[in-house]
Amino acid sequence: MEKHPSYANLSPYLVKYPQVAGALFQTYNDLKLAQQWTGLEIIDVPSCSRCALRGSRPNTEEPLSVVPCSLSESLSTDWIRTTFRELGGPPHVYLAINTEDSSIVYYKISPGIVKPPL
Amino acid sequence: MASDSDADRKIQLRVSNRKAYVWDVEDIATLRAKHHICGVLTGTLPHLSQQNVFLGVPLVLLPEEVVLLVEKQLAVLIDDPSAHQPASAEALARWNTEREESAKRQIAIAEAERASEKAAKLSTSEEAIRKRKEREAKRAAAARAKALAEGLPVEDLSASTSNLLIDESRRPSTPSKSAPLTFNVTIPASSSDIEWYNPEAHAYSTLESARAAGVWDYPTTSFERAKCRVFQDLWEKGHFMGGGIKFGGDFLVYPGDPLRYHSHFVATVIESPTAPLTPMEVVAHGRLGTATKKSHLFCEWDERKQEVTYFSVEWAGFG
Numbered sequence: 001m002e003k004h005p006s007y008a009n010l011s012p013y014l015v016k017y018p019q020v021a022g023a024l025f026q027t028y029n030d031l032k033l034a035q036q037w038t039g040l041e042i043i044d045v046p047s048c049s050r051c052a053l054r055g056s057r058p059n060t061e062e063p064l065s066v067v068p069c070s071l072s073e074s075l076s077t078d079w080i081r082t083t084f085r086e087l088g089g090p091p092h093v094y095l096a097i098n099t100e101d102s103s104i105v106y107y108k109i110s111p112g113i114v115k116p117p118l
Numbered sequence: 119m120a121s122d123s124d125a126d127r128k129i130q131l132r133v134s135n136r137k138a139y140v141w142d143v144e145d146i147a148t149l150r151a152k153h154h155i156c157g158v159l160t161g162t163l164p165h166l167s168q169q170n171v172f173l174g175v176p177l178v179l180l181p182e183e184v185v186l187l188v189e190k191q192l193a194v195l196i197d198d199p200s201a202h203q204p205a206s207a208e209a210l211a212r213w214n215t216e217r218e219e220s221a222k223r224q225i226a227i228a229e230a231e232r233a234s235e236k237a238a239k240l241s242t243s244e245e246a247i248r249k250r251k252e253r254e255a256k257r258a259a260a261a262r263a264k265a266l267a268e269g270l271p272v273e274d275l276s277a278s279t280s281n282l283l284i285d286e287s288r289r290p291s292t293p294s295k296s297a298p299l300t301f302n303v304t305i306p307a308s309s310s311d312i313e314w315y316n317p318e319a320h321a322y323s324t325l326e327s328a329r330a331a332g333v334w335d336y337p338t339t340s341f342e343r344a345k346c347r348v349f350q351d352l353w354e355k356g357h358f359m360g361g362g363i364k365f366g367g368d369f370l371v372y373p374g375d376p377l378r379y380h381s382h383f384v385a386t387v388i389e390s391p392t393a394p395l396t397p398m399e400v401v402a403h404g405r406l407g408t409a410t411k412k413s414h415l416f417c418e419w420d421e422r423k424q425e426v427t428y429f430s431v432e433w434a435g436f437g
Contacts, residue, residue: 030437035436057436069397071396071397071398073396074394074395074396075395075396075397076388076391076392076395077388077391077395077418077427079395080395081391081427094434095400097397104437105401105437106434106436106437107401107431107434108432108435109400109429109430110430111428111429111430112428112429113355113383113415113430114413115382115413116382116383116408116411116413116432117432
């Protein structure tokens with residue numbers, strides 16, 4: 001992991017939150033290299049014991065918030081509420097669910113009753 | 119036991135074995151049109167009994183629907199088994215007499231119909247016999263004329279032809295196989311018109327009184343309480359709800375009458391703000407919602423703050 005180009009940016013947070021280090025590393029690389037997001041920045045969210053990421057999808061301007069977590073974690077709606085609050089109340093938050101075989105799946109969470117897209 | 123003076127104005131929910139049924143069609147319509155409570159029809163239709171796509175009364179309600187209707191004082195719970203009181207001898211005699219008279223009426227009508235049918239048949243066979251006689255007479259006359267012309271004895275011929283005629287009339291009429299006369303016994307779907315059915319004396323207008331009497335005991339657990347509160351919140355927002363089993367949730371949430379709309383949301387009730395929620399649940403619910411063009415709602419009930427918080431989940435579409 002240390003030899004990876006992304007390690008430099010992430011090292012302080014990987015050390016601070018060891019339990020989600022794998023998820024953070026995986027998600028950061030996926031967004032940066034596979035999804036090709038731009039303007040990627042790391043945001044410390046101590047009350048959720050992890051970091052969140054913010055950036056934009058290719059060819060878009062709108063900043064999106066991504067919170068990495070591991071499939072084996074136990075979350076709660078309180079945790080989701082805290083995440084929204086700490087990130088400054090964005091319209092939606094993407095939960096990046098990481099697995100042991102390095103698969104990632106992203107789910108969009110919005111507060112309130114939001115109708116599905118047509 | 120609470121006997122409510124306006125039990126007849128509120129909708130009567132007939133409880134049997136902890137399930138609430140609505141047997142009156144007007145009540146089913148009122149529930150849907152006025153209170154946007156749909157329920158599920160579960161009765162077999164007598165004329166279409168070999169299928170279950172179309173079903174009839176009774177309507178069965180979700181326990182959350184029952185709780186809401188009673189708490190909002192829109193309905194009362196009837197202890198249905200107890201409401202069917204033992205019939206007095208006089209009442210039974212009256213019921214028996216009514217049944218006998220109905221049977222007699224039906225038999226009388228059936229007999230009259232059969233008599234007129236027979237009369238109709240006889241006239242045609244009389245016609246046939248008459249025509250046959252005419253034809254025979256003509257043939258006999260022609261044969262006699264022929265015999266005279268050829269010099270044969272006439273007596274033999276006339277005797278033989280007249281024998282034919284006698285044999286005709288002597289032939290006994292074909293006995294008609296008359297089936298025994300049947301009548302129908304009507305079994306009413308609703309007990310409302312039965313003399314010994316007394317719902318007013320076994321009505322409970324509050325959940326507490328029904329629970330004390332052992333008639334209704336939902337909700338018992340904190341999860342059941344959370345489901346009732348979430349249902350109530352969604353109902354107060356004007357939504358129609360249905361059971362969520364077909365889409366892996368607790369409720370289906372419709373923007374309007376389910377006969378007109380597909381549901382937009384599948385709702386899962388979260389018992390409390392700190393109840394464990396696994397990422398796998400987010401994946402399972404979110405993906406199913408997206409695949410069926412719906413959104414999945416996580417509905418959190420906070421017992422302390424007494425409020426519901428909603429989170430909508432869908433697949434991100436990338437990754």
